Amino acid sequence: MLFIVFACDKANAQIPRRTPPRPAPSPTVKTSQPPNRPKPSATPVQPMKKASELISKQPPMSTNNEILQKVTPDNAHVIVSLTKQRAYLMTGDEIAIDSPISSGKRGHTSPNGSFSVLEKDKDHRSNIYGDYVDSKGRTVRGGISSQIDSAPSGTHYVGASMKWFMRLTSGGVGMHVGILPGYPASHGCIRMPEPAAAQFYSHVKVGTPVRVDP
Numbered sequence: 029m030l031f032i033v034f035a036c037d038k039a040n041a042q043i044p045r046r047t048p049p050r051p052a053p054s055p056t057v058k059t060s061q062p063p064n065r066p067k068p069s070a071t072p073v074q075p076m077k078k079a080s081e082l083i084s085k086q087p088p089m090s091t092n093n094e095i096l097q098k099v100t101p102d103n104a105h106v107i108v109s110l111t112k113q114r115a116y117l118m119t120g121d122e123i124a125i126d127s128p129i130s131s132g133k134r135g136h137t138s139p140n141g142s143f144s145v146l147e148k149d150k151d152h153r154s155n156i157y158g159d160y161v162d163s164k165g166r167t168v169r170g171g172i173s174s175q176i177d178s179a180p181s182g183t184h185y186v187g188a189s190m191k192w193f194m195r196l197t198s199g200g201v202g203m204h205v206g207i208l209p210g211y212p213a214s215h216g217c218i219r220m221p222e223p224a225a226a227q228f229y230s231h232v233k234v235g236t237p238v239r240v241d242p
Contacts, residue, residue: 086113086128086210089224096124101233106203108218108240110138113211115203115220117228124231127224130208132201132216139201139216140240145232147195147202153187156200157215161186190217192225196238203228203238 099119107116110131117125132138160169160183168183179185190204199216206219213219218240220228 086208089125089127089221091125091227092123095119095122096227096231098122099124099231101231101236104231104236106228106232106236106238108138108203108238110140110212110240110242115218115224115228117231125224125227127220127228128208130206130210130214130219131212132214133212136215137212138214138218138240139197140242143196143238143240145194145196145234145236145238146198147193148229148232148234149193149195150191150229152190152193152202152204154190154200155187158185158187160184191222192220192229194229194232194238196240 096117099117103119105118107118108114108129108131109116113129113131115127115129116123117127156174158172158174159167160172160177160179161167162183168180169177172185174185174187190202190206193202193204195202196218201216201218203218203220203225205222205225206214206217208219208221
C-alpha cells in the first residue's frame with residue numbers, strides 16, 4: 029500500500045495570531061492634599077436667658093432696727109444717691125434703712141437737689157404711664173404714654189401702679205415701689221423694693237426733707 033506524504037513549506041505554514049497585549053493603565057497620579065484637619069466643633073446653642081437672669085443684683089435692703097426705733101416722721105429725713113443707686117432713711121447722721129433703688133434712665137434723669145415730700149398716696153397710679161385696656165380688663169396696648177399714644181377703639185387708660193408713693197415734685201417725680209434691674213431705668217421716679225418703700229412711707233410725712241445727690 030502506497031502512502032504519499034506531502035510536506036508543507038514552513039513559509040506557507042499558518043501561524044496562529046497572537047492578540048497584542050493591552051497597554052498597561054497609566055498609574056494614577058495622586059494630587060497632594062492638605063492634611064485632614066479636625067472640623068471645628070459646632071458652637072452649642074445657648075438657651076435663652078430668663079428675664080430674671082438679666083437683672084443685675086444689687087446689695088439688698090439693710091435695716092438697723094436699733095436706729096429705726098428712733099425714727100419718727102418728725103425727725104426723719106431721706107438722702108438718695110443716684111450714683112450709688114441707694115436711698116437712705118435717716119435720723120440725724122444715723123442710717124436706719126439702706127435700700128437699693130432704680131432712678132431715671134437717660135433722657136428721663138431723676139432731678140437732683142433738695143426736695144420735701146409733697147404728697148403721700150399708698151395706692152397711687154400714674155396719670156402719664158400705663159396701659160390701654162378693654163372693657164374686660166385685658167391689656168390691648170401696654171407701656172404707653174397717655175401724652176403721646178392714642179387709645180385704640182374700645183379701650184380706656186389705666187395708670188401704672190406706684191404703690192407707697194411719696195411725691196417730690198409737682199411734675200410727678202416721686203419714690204414708690206417698682207422694678208429694680210440694677211441700673212437707672214425709670215421715667216424719672218425713684219423705684220424701690222416694696223419692703224423699703226413701705227418703711228420709708230410709714231416713717232415720713234408731708235414736709236419731710238429729701239436730698240437727691242447726683
